[in-house]
Amino acid sequence: MTALILALVAGAVVGLTLGALGGGGSVLAVPVLVYLLGFSPAEATTASLFIVTATSLTALFAHAREGRVRWKAGAAFAAAGIVPAALAGAFAAHLPQAVLTLAFAVVAGLAAARMLRPARSSAASPSTSSASAPSSEASGERRPRTVRAAGAGAGLGALTGLLGVGGGFLAVPALVAVLSFEMQAAVGTSLLVISVNSVASLATRTAAATTLDWAVVAPFTAAAILGAWDGKRLAKKISGPRLQQIFAVLLLAVAAFMLVDALTGLW
Known part of the structure; x- marks a missing residue:
């Protein structure tokens, strides 16, 4: 009963995070599954991918209905990362867990620091950014943006395969x-990237999936899906710069936790 309650509460938090921030679900799910629900790291990674896949697809549908998904750039971003994710995943199997955790902490911290800079600039000149966005979107810059999306997606796919997470905390x-x-479009589009990356990673872990405790994973997933709808409504009420700050603080907290865990594991 205790495990079921923990699964429901943790699932709701993961879903709320994915729906509102477009990422961070697997970052939160893996520690909960390992430290609170007794999963092994391999089982937690596989279970997290299943949970995040189902939740991301639900949140993606909700954001798409609001017109917050840029399908062309998002598809290029996601597709470019599939092969690098597979190659990096194979390489990661030969690395010590503590090294992967340390790399995870460093990348999460750098991503958080970078998120804080756009938040300050957009807050400082909101009229300029809002005025330039439509003209940029209507201009002939769509092709260069797609190329840049593919390049960034390939790098993100490699990191996703290496770290074994959905990648939303890096995609946003x-x-x-x-x-x-803008933040709302980044949140919605990142859910497309997360869904593709998670499905691709999950396809290579079908053997491990049979060992999962579905009595815990199923309610965890159901609560996460319901939480994603509430997260989407929360994202609609909070401004873009505020969402960026929340997301950056979340990443910094996760980075600190994983850094301590990595250093502890290097015995």
């Missing part, structure tokens, strides 16, 4: 910083 800052997406 990349879409904001590299492609100059």
